[in-house]
Amino acid sequence: MTFQTVSTKPIEGQKPGTSGLRKKTRVFMEPHYLENFVQSVFDAIGGGQGKKLVIGGDGRFFNATAIQIIIKMAAANGAAQVIVGQDGLLSTPAASHLIRLNKADGGFILSASHNPGGIDEDFGLKFNAANGGPAPEGLTQLMFEATEKISTYNIADIDDVDLTKIGSTSRADLQVVIVDPVESYQALMETLFDFDAIRDLFAGGFTMRFDAMHAITGPYATAILEDTLGAPSGTVVNKIPLEDFGKGHPDPNPIWAKPLMDLMMSDKAPDLGAASDGDGDRNMIVGRGAYVTPSDSLAILAANAHLAPAYRSGIVGIARSMPTSAASDRVAKKLGVEAFETPTGWKFFGNLLDAGRVTICGEESAGTGSDHVREKDGLWAVLLWLNILAVRKMSVAEILRDHWHTYGRDYYSRHDFEAIATDKANALMTDLRARLTDLAGQSFAGLTVASADEFSYLDPVDGSQSNQQGVRVYFEGGGRAVFRLSGTGTEGATLRLYLEQYAPPEGDHGVDPQLALGQVRDAAQSLCRMEAFIGRTTPDVMT
Ligand code: VG1
Ligand code: CO
Numbered sequence: 411m412t413f414q415t416v417s418t419k420p421i422e423g424q425k426p427g428t429s430g431l432r433k434k435t436r437v438f439m440e441p442h443y444l445e446n447f448v449q450s451v452f453d454a455i456g457g458g459q460g461k462k463l464v465i466g467g468d469g470r471f472f473n474a475t476a477i478q479i480i481i482k483m484a485a486a487n488g489a490a491q492v493i494v495g496q497d498g499l500l501s502t503p504a505a506s507h508l509i510r511l512n513k514a515d516g517g518f519i520l521s522a523s524h525n526p527g528g529i530d531e532d533f534g535l536k537f538n539a540a541n542g543g544p545a546p547e548g549l550t551q552l553m554f555e556a557t558e559k560i561s562t563y564n565i566a567d568i569d570d571v572d573l574t575k576i577g578s579t580s581r582a583d584l585q586v587v588i589v590d591p592v593e594s595y596q597a598l599m600e601t602l603f604d605f606d607a608i609r610d611l612f613a614g615g616f617t618m619r620f621d622a623m624h625a626i627t628g629p630y631a632t633a634i635l636e637d638t639l640g641a642p643s644g645t646v647v648n649k650i651p652l653e654d655f656g657k658g659h660p661d662p663n664p665i666w667a668k669p670l671m672d673l674m675m676s677d678k679a680p681d682l683g684a685a686s687d688g689d690g691d692r693n694m695i696v697g698r699g700a701y702v703t704p705s706d707s708l709a710i711l712a713a714n715a716h717l718a719p720a721y722r723s724g725i726v727g728i729a730r731s732m733p734t735s736a737a738s739d740r741v742a743k744k745l746g747v748e749a750f751e752t753p754t755g756w757k758f759f760g761n762l763l764d765a766g767r768v769t770i771c772g773e774e775s776a777g778t779g780s781d782h783v784r785e786k787d788g789l790w791a792v793l794l795w796l797n798i799l800a801v802r803k804m805s806v807a808e809i810l811r812d813h814w815h816t817y818g819r820d821y822y823s824r825h826d827f828e829a830i831a832t833d834k835a836n837a838l839m840t841d842l843r844a845r846l847t848d849l850a851g852q853s854f855a856g857l858t859v860a861s862a863d864e865f866s867y868l869d870p871v872d873g874s875q876s877n878q879q880g881v882r883v884y885f886e887g888g889g890r891a892v893f894r895l896s897g898t899g900t901e902g903a904t905l906r907l908y909l910e911q912y913a914p915p916e917g918d919h920g921v922d923p924q925l926a927l928g929q930v931r932d933a934a935q936s937l938c939r940m941e942a943f944i945g946r947t948t949p950d951v952m953t
Contacts (some may be wrong), residue, residue, distance in 0.1 A: 412567045413486045418442045424450070424557035426550050428755040428897035430536025432522045435472050438533040442563070444476055448483050448518070449563035450556035451537045454549060455516065458487025464508045464538075465492050466500025466591065467520025468626040468689040469651040470527030474498045476535070478570045480518050485584040486564035492584065495591035498573050499651065501626045501690030503779070503787035504595040506542035510783065511594055515540050521626075521689035524661035525900065528654035532900050543760035543784030547874055550757070592633045599634060602720035602782055603793045607800040612640045616799070617680035620646045620792065621670045624656040627686040630789055639796075660687050662694035662776055662788070663953040664701060675699055682799065682806060686788035691756075692776040693788035695795055697806020703822045703923075703953075705735035708772030710813050711794050713741045715770060718797040720782065725769035729762050731755070732865045732880055733892045733908040734774040735820040744817070753867045753879035754894065760784050761871035774824060774908065776953075814919040820912050821926040825949035826896075827905040827940075835895055835903035838943035842881050842893060849883065855932035857885045883937065888912035891934035905944065907934055924952070 424431060424447050431447055438444055452458045465480055467473040477498045484492050493512055500508065502519055509517045522534035537545050537553065545553065568581045571588070578587045612618075618641055622628035628649035635641040648656065659666040662685035674683040674696045683696040695702040702710070712728050715721035727748035728738045742749035748767060752758035756779075759771040763781045772778040777786030795806075802809060849862040865879040880894030889911045896904035909927040913919060924931075934940075935947050 414565050414567060415562045416445070416565060417562055418446055418560060420558050420560055421446050425554045426536065426545070429523060429544060430519070430534050432525060432532055432534035432898055432900055434900055435527070435529050435531060435533040438472060438476070444479055444535070445483065445563045445565065446557060446560050447535060448480055450553050450560055451518070452483070452487045453556040453560070454552035458484055458489040461489045461515040462491040462493070462512065463489055464500070464505055464512065464514050464517030466495030466505050467498055468501070468523070469497070469499050469653065470522065470533065470655070470688065471529055471653040472533050473520050473653075474573060476520055477573065479565070481571055481581070481584070481586060482566045482568055483564060485566035485568060485582050489584055491587065493587045493589055494571070494573065496573065496576055496588050499591045499626060499629070501591070501595070501630060503691055503783050503785045503790065504591055504630070506538060506783040506785040507595055507598055508589070509538060509540065509542040519689070523689045523898070524659070524687040524692065525898065526655060526659050527688065528657070531654070538784070541760055541764055541784050543763070544755070544757035546757050546760060547876060592630050595630060596634055596638070598782060599790065599793055602790070603718050603797045604800065605639060608639050608793070608796045611796065611800040616682075618645050618682040618684070619670060619673060619680050621662070621667055621683075621685040622646055622649045623658055623660040623662065623667065623685060623687070624648045624650060624652040625660040625686065625688045625690070626651055627690040627788060630690065631686070634789065634793070655688065662687050662692050663951070665951050665953070667694055670694075671696065671701070674701070682795065684792045684795070687776070690788050691779075691786040693778065693791040694776055695791065695806070697810070700807035700810055702806065702810060703735070703774075704772065704776045704778070705737050705774050705820060705822050706810065706813065707791065708734065708770070708778050709737035709741045709817070710809060711778055711791065711798075712738055712770045713813065714798045714802070715794065717801040718794055721769065721780070726766060727762070727768035729759050729768045729771040731758070731773040732882065733824070733894065733906070734772060735822045735910050736912070737817065737820040738772065740817040753865065753876050755897070756786050758867065758869070758876070761869055765871045767871070774822065811919065815915055818912060818914040818917060819919040820910055821921070821923050823909050823923050823927050824953045825907040825909065825931070826951040827907070827944060827946065828899070828950040829902040830905055830944050832903045834944050835905050838905065838938055838940070839881070839893065839895060841943070842938050846881065849937065854936040855929060857887070857889060857929055857933040859937070860884045860886045883934065885930060885933060889930040889933070891930055893934070893938060907949070909934065
C-alpha cells in the first residue's frame with residue numbers, strides 16, 4: 411500500500427456557493443478537479459490527521475466513484491475513521507445527524523440538491539463541520555483560498571471499498587464503517603415526534619402521498635411512513651433513488667412536483683401531499699386543494715411545534731432567511747421569542763442554533779428544520795406536520811385558514827428568471843444598487859417605495875459580517891420585493907425576484923396569490939428596469 415503525492419495546479423472557479431461547490435458533472439470528472447477540492451478542504455481544516463469523517467451523498471451519477479476517491483484521500487491524509495452510508499447514500503439531514511451522533515470532525519456530502527443529475531447535469535460537494543452544519547463563511551473562505559494555491563494532493567493506492575456491505579473494514583490505518591443510511595436518522599425522528607399519535611392517524615384512514623422524486627428520501631420515507639407509521643404501501647411514490655432522478659428535476663415545488671400538485675388539486679386528493687428534493691433537505695407541503703407556501707409552513711410549524719414532544723416546552727427563537735416572508739416573525743412576536751433574519755443558505759443558521767438562540771429555522775425555498783440537526787430536513791417537516799394534524803384533527807386547509815385568521819396572510823411567490831447572461835444579470839443588480847438611496851418616495855406602477863436597502867448580516871454570535879445579500883424594497887401598504895442572484899446554478903445567472911404582500915387578519919385571504927402580488931410584481935419589474943436589462947419579464951419558474 412502506497413501513499414502518493416500528486417502534483418497539481420489550482421483550478422479556477424472552485425468557490426463554493428450558497429451550498430457547496432456545484433458544477434456540471436463532467437467538470438467534476440475532469441482530472442484533478444474533485445481531488446483538488448477535497449485536498450483543499452483537508453488543508454482548510456488543518457489536515458486530515460486522526461480525523462473522523464462522515465461521507466455520503468444523494469446517489470446521483472458519479473456519487474459512488476467520488477466516494478471511493480474521497481476515501482482514498484482520507485486515508486492518505488491520515489484520517490482515522492470514515493463513516494459511510496451504505497451504497498454511498500445519505501440524505502443531507504441524516505449526514506448532519508451522523509456527524510453529531512458520532513462526534514465526527516465533519517463530513518463530505520455529495521449532492522447538487524435540487525439540481526438535476528446525470529453525466530450531462532449537475533454534481534456537487536460540500537463540507538460540513540463538527541457541529542453537523544454547512545461550513546460557515548470563514549471556513550468556506552479558507553477552502554477557497556486553499557484551492558487557489560494548491561500544488562499537490564494526497565491519495566492512497568488502496569482497493570475500493572465494497573459500499574454495499576454494512577460493517578467495518580480497514581484500509582491502511584483508516585477504519586471504514588459502512589452504516590445503514592436510515593437507521594439512526596429514524597431513531598432520532600422517533601425521539602422528536604409522537605409516533606403513536608401519527609400511527610393512530612393513519613389507522614383512522616388518513617391518506618397521504620409522499621413523492622420522493624426518485625431521489626434520496628425514498629428509503630427514508632418508506633421505512634418511516636409505510637413500515638413504521640402504518641401508511642399503506644404505495645403512499646410513497648418514486649421511491650427508488652436513481653442516478654438521474656428519472657430525468658426529473660428533484661425540486662419539490664408546484665412546477666417540478668406537478669403530478670403531485672395535480673393530484674392534490676383533484677377530487678382524488680389524499681389528505682396530505684408532500685415531496686422532498688434530491689438530497690432530502692427540502693419539503694413541499696400541500697393539503698387537499700391547499701398549497702402551503704414554505705414561508706407559511708415555517709410559520710405554522712413554529713406556531714404549533716409545542717404539539718410535538720420535542721418542542722413541548724416551547725421554542726426559544728425563530729430564524730428565517732431574508733427573502734422568506736415575514737409570517738414567521740409574526741409568530742415569534744406572539745410567542746414572545748426572538749426572530750432573526752439571515753442571508754440565504756443554511757450555513758447562516760448554524761451559529762444561532764449552536765448558541766441556543768433559535769429552535770426553528772426556515773427558508774422560502776422549501777427548507778425548514780430545527781435544532782435536532784444542523785441542516786434543513788424535509789422529512790422532519792413532514793413528520794411535524796403529521797404530528798400537528800394528528801393532534802389538531804383539522805385538515806391542512808383548515809389549519810391554514812385558522813393561521814391567517816390569527817396572524818394575517820403574507821401572500822408570497824418567488825419568480826425565477828433562469829440562464830440569463832451573467833453580465834446582464836450583474837448589470838441589473840449594479841444599477842439597482844446604485845439607485846437604492848434614491849428610491850424611497852418614488853412610485854412605480856402605482857406603488858410608492860417606503861424604504862430600500864441592500865441586506866447585510868452581522869452574525870450576532872461570531873461577529874462576522876456578510877454583505878451584498880440581496881436588495882430589499884419595501885412598499886407602502888405592506889408589500890415587499892427582494893432581488894438577488896442565485897448561488898447554486900451551474901449555467902449563466904438566475905435572477906430571483908421574491909414578492910410579498912401582507913393582508914391583515916381581517917383582510918381577504920382567498921385571493922389567487924399571483925393576483926394579490928400583481929401590483930408588487932409590476933412595481934418591482936419596473937423599478938429594476940427588468941425588460942431593458944434582461945429583455946424579458948416572464949419568469950421560468952414561479953413557486
Ligand atoms: C437556493 C435557495 C436557498 C437554499 C439553497 C440550497 O440557493 O434559494 O434558500 O439554501 O438553494 O438549498 P440560491 O443561492 O440558488 O438561491 V439545496 O436544498 O439546493 O442544498
Ligand atoms: Co437540498
